[in-house]
C-alpha cells in the first residue's frame with residue numbers, strides 16, 4: 001500500500017431490505033487508513049428487515065428516506081455526503097468493494113472527475129441473468145445511439161467521483177428511479193467529457209439476497225427516460241438537498 005490518499009471518501013449505498021448483504025458490502029471496502037477519512041452513508045428506503053440496525057452496528061451513518069426509489073435515495077445521499085470523493089454501490093455484494101482504494105487513487109493520479117465501472121467484460125458466470133444481460137445491452141446500445149457517448153454499461157451502479165461535480169447544476173441528477181444510473185453517465189460524458197469522465201472495467205458478482213427490481217417495468221422506464229432526455233422533456237429539478 002502506498003501513501004495515504006489526501007482525500008475524504010463517502011461511500012453512499014441505497015438499501016431496501018438488504019439485511020443479508022449490507023454487512024458484507026460495507027466490510028468489502030478496505031478500511032485500513034488508505035485515505036484521510038472513510039465513511040459510509042446508507043440511504044434506507046424504509047426497510048422492514050434489520051438493514052438499518054446492522055448498518056449502524058458497522059459504524060455507518062443511516063438516513064431514513066421513506067420516499068421510494070433508487071434515484072431518490074441517491075439524490076438525497078449525494079446532497080448529504082461530506083466526502084471530497086463519493087463512491088456508490090448496491091448493498092448486495094455484486095460490486096467489488098476491494099477495488100475502491102485503487103479506483104480513488106486512479107481518479108486522483110489521472111486527475112479525473114468521474115469514473116463509471118463497466119461490469120460487462122468481467123461479469124462472473126451467473127451474475128447477470130440472460131434477460132437482464134439482454135436488457136442491459138439493449139439499453140446501453142440505445143443510450144450510445146442517442147447520446148453517442150461510447151458508454152458500454154449504461155446501467156452500472158458503481159461510480160467514483162468528486163463531489164464537486166455537483167457545483168455544476170447540470171450534473172445534478174433528476175430521476176427518482178432506476179434511470180438515475182444512465183442519467184449520471186449521460187450527464188458526465190456531456191458536461192465533463194470523455195477525457196475526465198471515464199469507464200473502467202471491474203468484476204461483477206452474483207447477488208446476495210432477493211432483488212426487488214421489476215425487470216419489465218424498470219426496463220421500460222429506462223427506455224422512456226432515454227428518449228425523454230434526448231429530446232429534453234425529462235423532469236427538470238433545480239432544488240438540491242435531502243428535502244428536495
Ligand SMILES: Nc1nc2c(ncn2[C@@H]2O[C@H](COP(=O)(O)OP(=O)(O)OP(=O)(O)O)[C@@H](O)[C@H]2O)c(=O)[nH]1
Pocket residue numbers: 013014015016017018043044045046065067068069070073089090091092094157207211212213
Ligand atoms: N433507499 C432505497 N434503496 C433502494 C430502493 N430500491 C432499490 N434500492 C437499493 O438500490 C440498490 C440497487 O437495487 P437492486 O435491487 O440491486 O437493483 P439491480 O442491481 O438493478 O438488480 P440486481 O441485478 O438483481 O441486483 C440495492 O442496494 C437496493 O437495496 C428504494 O426504493 N429505496
Ligand SMILES: [Mg+2]
Pocket residue numbers: 090092094207
Ligand atoms: Mg444490485
